[in-house]
Amino acid sequence: MTHVKSLGNSLKGKDRLTWRNIAEDAFEGDDNYIQFSPGMRKGEEREFFVLLDEGEKIGRACATVDKEWIEKKGEKIGFIDDFTILPDHKKDGSILIKHCLSVLKDKGLDGVFVRNNGFPALQVEGFEHPPPAYLPYNPPFYVDLFLNDGFQREKEWHNIHLKLSFIKEEDIFVGEKRLKDLKMEVIKLNLRDKRAVKEYSDLVHRTFIGHFGFNPREFIAGYDTFFKRIFTRITTRIMRFQIYVGKYKGKDGKMVIYFSFFPDINVFFKSLREKGKNPFGLIAMLKLMLGGAKKIKRAKVGSIGLDENIRNIGVASDMLGYGLNLVAKEGYDELDTGVMLAENLPVLRIVEKIAERWGIEEVILMKYYTLSYKFSP
Known part of the structure; x- marks a missing residue:
């Protein structure tokens, strides 16, 4: 008989291995x-569940309450995180989804989002290409499972993958001229300057809070002790x-633009x-940090945004x-x-036009949907 088993509020030892193995099998x-x-993250409460069929572990999911979001x-709003189901048992996925919904409803929440890799969305297009780090990646049928259980499509997101060939000087000059006209400069963030880091963190927070409910680049949280400041600077x-x-x-120029990127x-x-x-x-992490990151030729934008006073x-x-030249x-x-x-x-149109004008070899589109469920009163 197919049933759901709780692994508790944290994963340790064999439970952690079980959690990982389900995904590897799927x-x-x-x-x-x-x-x-x-x-x-700070302020999160989770309960981990596995789906069993005659003792076989066929799925997993996590019911999350994010107090910071609230x-x-x-x-x-609550979240269903890390949902995974073995393809041969996808008909049983509804059991796991409904169980998580029931748990979250009992906590007095008004609704639920689906999160994958920490982002509130599921992938719907672009499966034939390797996924970028930290973005959703799931089989196509996951979306139908949630829609069939009453979830609704809320937002559509795109990730664009570019293979760069060359960058035209005139496009770089346009950016330089705009900076001059605005009496602005673009510089690397000084991670030794706690005040600058806080200003950057506050700017990112203001632009992200509307979509995510938290600041995913909360660097200031890693600056409250001397050891954390040193560790953050070294790892960065x-x-x-x-x-x-x-x-x-x-001297007191306000920070109004940010742009970050890192190796994928x-x-x-x-x-x-392979x-x-x-x-x-x-x-694997030590190999990445001790030289592996230097060999990566594909970058991923970490975050990009403008202060509301210079938008539109x-x-x-x-x-x-100008920004893409910094990456190159x-x-x-x-x-x-x-x-x-x-x-x-x-x-999106700007990216497409730039790609065409620069002769960028290939543009790949990956699409994602935010899915939500509203509990009835």
């Missing part, structure tokens, strides 16, 4: 799959995490798997060529833009 033969599950967005340097900020010139670590982990090596665990005046389009100067020849709202058509 994605067996899929060379693009790289297992990733973000750690618990507090900062004012929405009593080793992992080639580049953060640029745009600010008005002058999925490229490295996928290469380990060599028959284990892409998980401490050894064409700054993003003028600065795109670091030695990358491919780039993933990260998720962008489909309703933000101007940005």
Whole structure:
């Protein structure tokens, strides 16, 4: 008989291995799959569940209450995280979904989002290509499972993958001229300057809170002790995490633009798997940090945004060529833009026009849907 079993509020020992093995079994033969599950953030409460059929472990899911989301967005929303079901048992996926919904409803929530790799969406297109790090990756049938159980499509997101060939000087000049006209400069964020880091973190927070309910680049949280400050600076340097900020010139110039990118670590982990090596665990992470990150030629945008006071005046389009040149100067020849709202058509069109004008060899689109469930009163 198929039934759901709770593993409790945290994974340890054999339970952690069980959790990972279910995903490995579900994605067996899929060379693009790289297992990733973000750690618990401050303010989260989770309960982990596995789906069993006559003792066989055929699925997993996590019911999450994110108190920070509730507090900062004012929405009593829960999440179904890390949903995974073996393809041969997809008809049983509804049992796991309904169980998680029941658990979250009992906690007094108004609704539920589905999260994959920490992002509130599921992938619906672009499965034939390796997924960028930290973005959703799931079989196509997952979306239908949730829609059939009463979930609704809320938002559509796009990730654009570019293979860069060359960048035209005139597009870089347009960005430089716009900076000059605005009396602004673009510089690398000084991670030694706690005040600058806090200003950057606050700017990112203001632009992300509307979509995510939290600041996914909360660097200031890693700066409250001397040890954490040193550790953050070292790991950021080793992992080639580049953060640029745009600010008005002058001693007290306000920070109004940010742009960050880093090597797509999925490229490295996928290469380990292709060599028959284990892409998980401490050894794999040490290999990544001790030289592996330097060999990656595909970058991923970490975050990009503008202060609300300089939006809708064409700054993003003028600065795109300038920003992509910063990526190219670091030695990358491919780039993933990260998720962008489909309703933000101007940005998507700008990327497409730039790609055409520069003769970019290939543009790949990956699409994602945010799925939500509303509990009846």
